[in-house]
Amino acid sequence: MISIKNVNKSFGDHHVLTDITLEVPKSNVVALIGPSGAGKSTLIRTINALETIDTGDIIVDGISIHDKKTDINKARTNIGFVFQSFNLYPFLTALENVTIAPQKVKGLSKADAEKRGKELLTSLGLGDKFDAYPGRLSGGQQQRVAIARALAMDPQIMLFDEPTSALDPEMVKEVLDAIRKLAGDGMTMVVVTHEMGFAKEICDQIVFMAEGKIVEIAPPEKFFTNPDSKRAQDFLSVVLNH
Amino acid sequence: MNNQLDWSVIPNNMDVFIQGAILTLEISAISLLLSIPLGIIFGIGRISRNPIIRFISGAYVEIMRGVPLLVLLMWIYFGLGQFFSLGSYWGSIIGLATFSGAFLAEIVRSGIQAVPKGQMEAARSAGMSNFQAMRFIILPQAFRRILPPMASQFIILIKDSSLISVIAGVDLTLKAKNLAATSFRYIEIWTFVALVYFIMTFSLSLIIRAIEKRMLKSEQ
Numbered sequence: 001m002i003s004i005k006n007v008n009k010s011f012g013d014h015h016v017l018t019d020i021t022l023e024v025p026k027s028n029v030v031a032l033i034g035p036s037g038a039g040k041s042t043l044i045r046t047i048n049a050l051e052t053i054d055t056g057d058i059i060v061d062g063i064s065i066h067d068k069k070t071d072i073n074k075a076r077t078n079i080g081f082v083f084q085s086f087n088l089y090p091f092l093t094a095l096e097n098v099t100i101a102p103q104k105v106k107g108l109s110k111a112d113a114e115k116r117g118k119e120l121l122t123s124l125g126l127g128d129k130f131d132a133y134p135g136r137l138s139g140g141q142q143q144r145v146a147i148a149r150a151l152a153m154d155p156q157i158m159l160f161d162e163p164t165s166a167l168d169p170e171m172v173k174e175v176l177d178a179i180r181k182l183a184g185d186g187m188t189m190v191v192v193t194h195e196m197g198f199a200k201e202i203c204d205q206i207v208f209m210a211e212g213k214i215v216e217i218a219p220p221e222k223f224f225t226n227p228d229s230k231r232a233q234d235f236l237s238v239v240l241n242h
Numbered sequence: 243m244n245n246q247l248d249w250s251v252i253p254n255n256m257d258v259f260i261q262g263a264i265l266t267l268e269i270s271a272i273s274l275l276l277s278i279p280l281g282i283i284f285g286i287g288r289i290s291r292n293p294i295i296r297f298i299s300g301a302y303v304e305i306m307r308g309v310p311l312l313v314l315l316m317w318i319y320f321g322l323g324q325f326f327s328l329g330s331y332w333g334s335i336i337g338l339a340t341f342s343g344a345f346l347a348e349i350v351r352s353g354i355q356a357v358p359k360g361q362m363e364a365a366r367s368a369g370m371s372n373f374q375a376m377r378f379i380i381l382p383q384a385f386r387r388i389l390p391p392m393a394s395q396f397i398i399l400i401k402d403s404s405l406i407s408v409i410a411g412v413d414l415t416l417k418a419k420n421l422a423a424t425s426f427r428y429i430e431i432w433t434f435v436a437l438v439y440f441i442m443t444f445s446l447s448l449i450i451r452a453i454e455k456r457m458l459k460s461e462q
Contacts, residue, residue: 050363077369087360091382091457101368104378146364153368 001026001157001188002047007056009042016042018212020056024205027186031199031220034209035235040192041084043209044161047190048079061156077105080150084162086142088134094121094145095130098152106153113152120148124178140171147178158182160191196239200224208232251427252434262417263438269331269413270400270442273338277399280339281346286376288351299347306344312405314341319409334406342399349391353384386457393450397443404439414438 002024009017016039024030032040045051047058049065049072058065063075088097098120099113108116121130124144134142143163150158160179164172176198183189183202193199199206199220206223208216208231216229224240227233252259287299306314319333328336357380365375407416418435422428 048367050367073366073369073371076367079367081364081367083360083364085360087358087364089361089364089379089383091386100378101365101370104374105369149364149368 001028001061002190003057003059004043004047005057005059007043007046007058008054009046009051010054016212017046017053020214022207022214022217024188024190026188028204029183029187029189029191029202030205030207031203032190032192032207032209033194033196033199033235034215037211038209039212040209041161044159044190044192047157047159048076048081050081073105077153078155078157080147080153080155080158082143082146082150082158082160082163084165086134086139086146086166088142088146088149090134093131093133094126094137094148097134097145098149101149102152117148117152120151121145124148125174138171139167140174143167143171143175144178147175147182151182156188158187158189160189160193162192162194164193164195194239196224196236208235210235247430248427249430251421251425251430255421255425258417258421259414259434259438262412262414263442265411266400266403266413266415267442269334269338269406269411270403273335273342273403274396274399276335276339277342277346280343281350282381284343284347285350285354288347289354303344303347306341307348311337311341311402312408315405315409330406330410330412333409334403334411337409338399338403338406341402342395345395345398346392349388349395350384353388354380356387357383386454389450389454389457393447396446396450400443400446401439 002022004020004022007017007020008015020043022030032044034040042051046053047060047065053066060075061078063078064070065072065075089100092100095114095117098117099108099110102108102113102116103110118127118130121127124147126141126144126148129137129141129145134145137145147163163179164175167175172195176195179189179191180198180202191199191203201220203220206216206218206220207214208218208223208227208229210231216223216227216232218227223232224236227236284299284302287295288303290296290299309317315334315337318337319328319330322328322336323333354376361379361383362375365379366372370378403411403413404415406413407419410416414435418431422431425431
């Protein structure tokens with residue numbers, strides 16, 4: 001479903017992604033983990049072309065994302081993206097946040113978009129927040145609206161860039177529950193996360209990155225108990241024993 | 243010279259003042275409406291990725307800001323007027339609109355740049371084109387932020403419209419000037435004219451303040 005081949009990217013002299021190759025089969029959930037500055041966020045942002053790449057290729061559902069001939073706007077409708085800082089539209093209500101793109105991009109009628117939007121918000125536990133502006137919602141609620149907004153385009157792939165890092169601890173669970181539910185529904189997902197327990201529980205593969213490279217790819221049961229690389233062992237000994 | 247104030251010159255010539263005030267309002271309103279699209283187009287042009295568009299927009303803003311309005315009006319009326327039959331009416335409107343548009347462009351640019359980058363990223367991630375993201379997500383937010391400086395610019399536009407009297411625009415200022423020259427009631431007439439300009443600008447202030455309040459309320 002997602003095929004990343006030999007991707008390289010530099011900011012000046014700084015090599016942020018070095019020869020990244022990664023396959024994400026349909027309905028798989030992949031966690032990108034690693035120390036900060038490892039290039040996880042940059043990598044996930046290249047999958048929907050929020051970041052450019054210097055060399056290599058990224059194929060999503062048969063479409064080469066960084067090919068200049070690709071209609072990137074159309075390709076992006078198939079890829080939902082959830083940001084660390086939510087990025088909800090502050091001047092629109094929760095429901096309007098969810099319905100604007102389906103109307104303007106997919107040409108859905110207001111009634112159809114609202115019907116679908118209300119279903120999504122309700123399924124995410126926000127049935128009483130349709131008319132609330134983002135400024136009136138908690139961080140956890142805002143992030144769930146952001147998830148509903150991404151799902152409203154009916155994407156086949158969801159990308160999460162540290163979806164719980166900006167949240168107060170008591171709100172992390174409600175957002176993780178929403179992502180867990182998507183995993184159960186068979187959504188193909190890539191998640192940059194620092195929630196190791198969550199990664200271990202729902203992911204099919206753990207991709208460990210450091211200094212712009214993929215150091216190790218392993219199923220969670222192996223990665224969290226017996227990682228091959230010294231770099232991953234060191235990382236885990238720090239994050240699991242703090 | 244008599245030092246006795248005689249205000250009867252005002253009611254006795256009310257029709258003249260009203261005619262002048264109507265032209266001032268009309269020219270200001272049309273110029274204002276034309277300056278908004280100019281401000282948006284060149285404001286976006288200033289931050290375009292295309293270097294040619296950026297250059298043209300930058301040149302427009304810098305030239306308009308660098309030339310006095312009085313000189314611009316003269317140049318349009320006597321210069322452009324040689325090739326196109328603009329007359330003082332359209333000459334005034336073109337001058338005021340292009341002049342004000344340059345200042346609005348800078349205001350629009352700053353408003354767009356004040357919207358967090360994540361807003362554009364979220365809109366583009368949902369499949370919106372750059373144009374759609376601007377139209378539906380960025381500009382509505384930029385507009386809320388720039389209402390106060392825009393209001394100031396519109397007020398300046400109304401006041402600057404008094405300069406069209408130099409290219410024979412028979413506005414409030416020129417009417418007053420002519421009347422003062424024949425009646426010698428300088429203090430009474432210019433005091434009244436100042437009051438009329440103030441009423442126009444203050445009304446505009448109140449309208450924009452009301453719009454601002456309504457927008458803030460909708461985000462609560």
